[in-house]
Amino acid sequence: MDGRPALADSVVAFDDDVVLVGCLRDRDEAAFTWLLDRYDGCLRRVAMSYVGNRAIADEVVQETWMGVVSGIARFEGRSSVKTWIFRILVNIARARGIREHRSIPFASASRALEDGAGPAIDPDRFLTAPAADPTGHWVSFPLAWEHEPEERLEAAETVAVMREAMADLPPAQREVMTLRDVDGWTSVEVCDALNISETNQRVLLHRARSKVRRALEQYFEGASA
Amino acid sequence: MTTNVPQPPPEDDLPCAVFVEMVTDYLEGSIPGDLRVRLEQHLAICPGCTSVLDQIDRLIRLAGRITEDDVDALQPAQRDEILAAFRQARHPD
Numbered sequence: 001m002d003g004r005p006a007l008a009d010s011v012v013a014f015d016d017d018v019v020l021v022g023c024l025r026d027r028d029e030a031a032f033t034w035l036l037d038r039y040d041g042c043l044r045r046v047a048m049s050y051v052g053n054r055a056i057a058d059e060v061v062q063e064t065w066m067g068v069v070s071g072i073a074r075f076e077g078r079s080s081v082k083t084w085i086f087r088i089l090v091n092i093a094r095a096r097g098i099r100e101h102r103s104i105p106f107a108s109a110s111r112a113l114e115d116g117a118g119p120a121i122d123p124d125r126f127l128t129a130p131a132a133d134p135t136g137h138w139v140s141f142p143l144a145w146e147h148e149p150e151e152r153l154e155a156a157e158t159v160a161v162m163r164e165a166m167a168d169l170p171p172a173q174r175e176v177m178t179l180r181d182v183d184g185w186t187s188v189e190v191c192d193a194l195n196i197s198e199t200n201q202r203v204l205l206h207r208a209r210s211k212v213r214r215a216l217e218q219y220f221e222g223a224s225a
Numbered sequence: 226m227t228t229n230v231p232q233p234p235p236e237d238d239l240p241c242a243v244f245v246e247m248v249t250d251y252l253e254g255s256i257p258g259d260l261r262v263r264l265e266q267h268l269a270i271c272p273g274c275t276s277v278l279d280q281i282d283r284l285i286r287l288a289g290r291i292t293e294d295d296v297d298a299l300q301p302a303q304r305d306e307i308l309a310a311f312r313q314a315r316h317p318d
């Protein structure tokens with residue numbers, strides 16, 4: 001069963017932070033190249049959510065990699081390599097965002113939470129007191145677009161609607177949803193990289209997903225009307 | 226608006242308006258056992274909340290598709306520049 005080629009072994013090994021950090025400290029170029037190719041795209045997406053401009057995002061990412069190069073010797077392993085790199089990016093992007101007069105996503109967690117606050121679903125869609133049913137059940141069920149044919153759900157147009165809805169989110173919500181759902185980070189990694197609590201992370205994520213869900217519902221409603 | 230929704234049995238005391246705010250917590254596994262059982266009992270009888278849960282689950286999977294084409298790839302010239310910085314740092318003398 002153990003017929004893996006040697007190359008696959010070395011790639012798997014960099015997945016282990018202890019191995020990776022050791023190699024980076026030894027200035028192993030293969031380790032750094034692996035890191036660069038693995039995280040560059042994700043760094044660009046997060047940078048975009050701060051600065052909103054590809055050219056500036058490009059500079060932020062470049063500066064981040066330079067920070068990684070100069071900071072490797074001081075990396076103490078208190079967080080994962082991944083979250084360490086993203087903290088470097090977030091700090092550079094925040095400073096740059098201030099310079100570009102953009103809003104600062106995590107200037108304060110409480111402000112971020114107020115930002116775009118609101119229920120997941122419009123309250124008018126539920127029965128409430130003093131209506132006949134005071135228990136908050138649906139007035140009418142939401143359009144069951146999840147049963148649309150697979151090719152429709154997976155269509156480029158559907159993904160485009162989703163991307164637009166994410167672009168309209170408040171920055172803090174967009175950033176959490178980007179890391180969690182687009183880049184597949186765990187909640188622990190997101191909390192660590194953005195320095196927010198588990199609860200804040202879930203609230204921001206839920207608001208973001210709810211708004212994107214609503215945008216998709218409106219899109220499918222419009223298309224079926 | 227008229228009600229076109231079948232009435233839930235009286236033992237279901239969980240409002241849909243509350244359920245929809247718990248979807249992410251539910252998917253994250255951060256709902257304690259007894260409440261989780263109530264959510265699951267509610268899901269079994271409520272097509273509206275089941276839709277919302279399935280839709281959120283669906284959009285999480287769709288979001289993974291966004292990675293494919295939304296940012297520029299690292300350009301070779303920039304890649305070379307970053308790698309050159311790494312090599313230079315290797316020999317600080």
Ligand SMILES: [Zn+2]
Pocket residue numbers: 137138240241244267271273274275
């Ligand atoms: Zn319900």
